Amino acid sequence: MSETSxxxxxxxxxxxxxxxxxxxxxxxxxxxxxxxxxxxxxxVFDEYERADRPQFRFLTYADGEYVFADGHHEAALSAQxxxxxxxxxxxxxxxxxxxxxxxxxxxGWAALMGDGxxxxxxxxxxxxxxxxxxxxxxxxxxxGTDTVEERLVIANxxxxxxxxxxxxxxxxxxxxxxxxLTESASPQVPDLVEATxxxxxxxxxxxxxxxxLSPRMLARKYRAVRAAAILARGEKLxxxxxxxxxxxxxxxxxxxxxxxxxTPGQLARPSSYTEATAKGRKKLAGRVSPMVSDT
Numbered sequence: 001m002s003e004t005s006x007x008x009x010x011x012x013x014x015x016x017x018x019x020x021x022x023x024x025x026x027x028x029x030x031x032x033x034x035x036x037x038x039x040x041x042x043x044v045f046d047e048y049e050r051a052d053r054p055q056f057r058f059l060t061y062a063d064g065e066y067v068f069a070d071g072h073h074e075a076a077l078s079a080q081x082x083x084x085x086x087x088x089x090x091x092x093x094x095x096x097x098x099x100x101x102x103x104x105x106x107x108g109w110a111a112l113m114g115d116g117x118x119x120x121x122x123x124x125x126x127x128x129x130x131x132x133x134x135x136x137x138x139x140x141x142x143x144g145t146d147t148v149e150e151r152l153v154i155a156n157x158x159x160x161x162x163x164x165x166x167x168x169x170x171x172x173x174x175x176x177x178x179x180x181l182t183e184s185a186s187p188q189v190p191d192l193v194e195a196t197x198x199x200x201x202x203x204x205x206x207x208x209x210x211x212x213l214s215p216r217m218l219a220r221k222y223r224a225v226r227a228a229a230i231l232a233r234g235e236k237l238x239x240x241x242x243x244x245x246x247x248x249x250x251x252x253x254x255x256x257x258x259x260x261x262x263t264p265g266q267l268a269r270p271s272s273y274t275e276a277t278a279k280g281r282k283k284l285a286g287r288v289s290p291m292v293s294d295t
Contacts, residue, residue: 016042019276020148023287024102025156030171031111031163033103033292034284035155037148045093047273048261050228050295051221052089054109054117054212055082056127056162057101058139064093068122069258079127079135081112083120084212086221088261100142100151102159103292106177106210110169112162117212131162173206177218182290185226185238186245187219221259225295227252228260231267232278 018039024032033053045064057080064076069087076093109117127135138158145151173196180192192215193200207215223245230237246252257263262274270278285293 017272021280031108035102038099041096049089050225051085051259054104061097074124081125083123106174107169116209118208121212181222189215224255224259228256229278232270
């Protein structure tokens, strides 16, 4: 079991918010980014989530909503799939709850949905509509466990059950895109086209299908959330990389606010949620893709 645990600095076990990250089992590493379990014990939780990959989530008490970058609202449900997001997402939860979820890598999305990710960008889907009553039974089993070890075994098995891989994804393409996004502070679309040996139109079609965004928007998203994660962890941005990635300070501020929901100044004093997310993912480095741990 690979766990990372994040709570606000100096917080005790009864803190109103805590978040734990876990690496998936090795056979799921190219399908699942990470598992995460969160406890929210406050009257209202109202935070911006950064632009992210698709998520599959279970809530013990679902009274809230997601507000996406385009202004679209979706009610939070007890079992829900959230598509890839093109910008910050406002997440609102009323009343104490526990959240159990996992992120979907592009190959995992293809196995789960078998449909273009761009159709679900900035949208959420009722998981019961997709999987029927079985997902409710799986949710009950997950939420009814007493230990982290049991919960993680059930979570991995839920993923194996729902990700049948009836729609195998072209892993060669996904690996190229992931390297392109992680090996440079400012990924350039011509470099991706050259690496794939495909036409720009084919590359655009496939990135939209598996990542939900065009190559240009995908590069902007990961460039911004990588910088935001560095700041939220209390680290400094590399000046050379900063110059390559952003035109000037104003450009940096605009991009990070759009994709991470906060300015660099605010990230220097991150909320408990933002700090826990950034530090928790970083602690998974070496056990998950850099796409996960670095952003």
